[in-house]
Amino acid sequence: MKCLNDIEIMEFISDKLDAERKAEVQEHLASCSECSQRVQESSTLWDTLGQWEVDIASHNIADKVIAKIEKSESTRKHPKFFARHEFLMDALKIAASIIIAIGIGQKLGKISAGEKPPAIASNQESPEYIAALGLDWAGDFTWLVMEEDSSSQENE
Amino acid sequence: MDNMTDSQTNETELMRRLALGEMDALSEIAKKYQNRVLSLAYRFLNDWSKSEDIAQETFIRIYKAAGTYKPQARFNTWLYRIVVNLCLDEQRKQAKAPISIEETMYNGASDSESSSIERKETIEIVKKAINELPERQKLAVILHRYENLSYDQICEVTQWSKSAVESLLVRAYANLREKLKKIENNIK
Structure with missing residues (x-):
């Protein structure tokens, strides 16, 4: 050898x-x-x-890891209030943007059409969906609805 | 060899249970391997706080991988590979903000307290000698001398070639022999 x-x-x-x-x-x-x-x-x-030995007796990793994972899982399953609140704020921002866009669209439509909106009888009852949008039944918006209704009647 | 096979079977079963959400299985794995993970990380980084972070991150990665775990490699090898990669990442972060030798020397306050003064001095010199080795030599020596891995296992863990590992170990031990000559003469 x-x-x-x-x-x-x-x-x-x-x-x-x-x-x-x-x-x-x-x-x-x-x-x-x-x-x-x-x-x-x-x-x-x-x-x-080999004389360099390390003393690891005082370190308990297992319990710390389990606690860390359970905390992380709990946060994932039950989001904190501020996280939910943040979501609500986003939803409100989107809703506000839609309402503003409708308002601007309505104004622009009125200018370009150049027509006087049809009169609405003051005794006519306001539909629930108009009230839900916070609009005045006898105001500027409703002529659009009325016009749509009359055009659909003509088609029939 | 039978013990090794039994251990692998046991680890595979623990990973299967962990994939089903049984946290007891993770606790069992962590308790079984935490000493090896911590000692490897501490010897490499010389910092208990960072070593604990690495040990925790290792077991969190094992937990996250449980669902897709396939026992292709030995569990030990896979575990060591995670630790080694985390240690190398940490070392590279540290390299951007290097710490002084003095800080390194005092950082390992919890090494065996029963050591005599002379033994403590020897340990400090050994630590210093190992810490002065280039990164890859240092890692190869720690895995070989302290984690008791064979050449083949070191290749699997580090994914370096066999010739690279052999060369690193030969150079590392030669460097250490040179650095520690003084101590060896005292011991003789």
Whole structure:
């Protein structure tokens, strides 16, 4: 058997060789003083490095990880109030934008049509959907509704 | 080898339970592996706070991966790969704001308290010698000497070639031998 390389020496010292290879190395070391010397030096280095032990007894990772995950899951399932509030604020902003757009559209439509809106009888009852939009039944908006109704009657 | 196979079967079963939402399984995995994860991270980074963060992040990643986990590689190897990647990321962050040797020396206050003064001095010199190694040599030595991984396992964990790992270890041990010559002479 030829002399050991550095890797084989470290594997021998750290007891990572299989039984057959280990026996071959031991046999070689018995007859090679040079390799024996190198093994001795590496073994001393191995032991010196081994003196650096770390004390991990005071660290409990398991409980911290479980707590962290459960907290994160809980936040995901039950969003905090401010998160819900933020959603409501967004919904309100969208609703306000739609109302403003309708108002502007209505004004622009009135200007471009240049027609006087049809009169609405003051005794006519206001439909619920007009009231729900917060509009005045006898005001500017309702002529559009009336016009639509009259055109559909003509089609019939 | 049988023990290794049994352990792998057990870990696969724990991951299956974890995928079903059984947190006891994660607790069992964390308790079993936290020492290895912490010691590797601490030896590499020399900072308990960062090592704890890395250990927590490792087990959170395991929890998140449980649903898609396939036992192709050994569980140990997969776990070490997560820790190594997190440590390398952290080391690169630290490299942008390097800490002094003095800070490094005092950071490991909770090393074995039963050590004698002489032993403590030896440990500090060993720590300093390892911390002065280039990043890849340092990681290879920690995995080989302290985590007791074989060359093949180090290749799997780091995804470096076998020749690269061999070369890194040979150079690392030669550097350490040189740095620690003084201590070895004292021991003799």
